Amino acid sequence: MMACLPHHNEDVTNQYGDICRVTKTLDERDICGMSMEGRGTMLLRAFSDISPSSPAGIASIDSETSGGCERLPCVKAHLPTVRPGQVVFLFNIQCATGDKACAVLHHLTHDKQIAADQIYFVTVISSLEGLQKVSRNYPGVSDTGDSANGHCTGRATTYPTRYWRLHATFLEHWNE
Numbered sequence: 557m558m559a560c561l562p563h564h565n566e567d568v569t570n571q572y573g574d575i576c577r578v579t580k581t582l583d584e585r586d587i588c589g590m591s592m593e594g595r596g597t598m599l600l601r602a603f604s605d606i607s608p609s610s611p612a613g614i615a616s617i618d619s620e621t622s623g624g625c626e627r628l629p630c631v632k633a634h635l636p637t638v639r640p641g642q643v644v645f646l647f648n649i650q651c652a653t654g655d656k657a658c659a660v661l662h663h664l665t666h667d668k669q670i671a672a673d674q675i676y677f678v679t680v681i682s683s684l685e686g687l688q689k690v691s692r693n694y695p696g697v698s699d700t701g702d703s704a705n706g707h708c709t710g711r712a713t714t715y716p717t718r719y720w721r722l723h724a725t726f727l728e729h730w731n732e
Contacts, residue, residue: 615633617660675696
């Protein structure tokens with residue numbers, strides 16, 4: 557997940573006068589974690605263990621009904637101030653329909669004025685429908701994962717490939 561963050565390469569001179577190319581990543585304080593997981597907040601705790609200096613927040617989503625009709629989810633977020641250029645990881649353990657993720661993303665991009673390209677949506681269990689809804693409504697939001705060779709890939713665009721590769725691997729091991 558951290559390997560997928562923005563970084564830049566620059567040339568530096570070492571102590572012997574040689575020019576070396578180095579990759580500079582973001583500082584921990586330039587990354588903010590936000591959980592929409594509910595009670596467990598497992599991903600946010602893991603993030604805080606990995607990046608203890610990073611600010612963190614929580615969003616709660618209340619789906620209210622009125623007169624038998626379900627209204628848009630109400631988002632209440634406790635989020636530190638996010639500076640321009642600061643990256644936000646939005647953690648959600650599962651994304652089934654994408655409705656709650658879209659509600660939180662709407663809150664972040666419209667109410668908190670955070671640019672969509674600063675947000676990385678991190679989910680463990682997700683459906684194609686949910687990822688497509690998030691991708692369709694918030695195309696600037698990154699949904700990243702690791703490919704088989706360890707490189708970062710966009711998950712929403714490669715979901716069928718990932719699914720079939722995992723399915724084939726499962727069947728291989730099942731038949732052994």
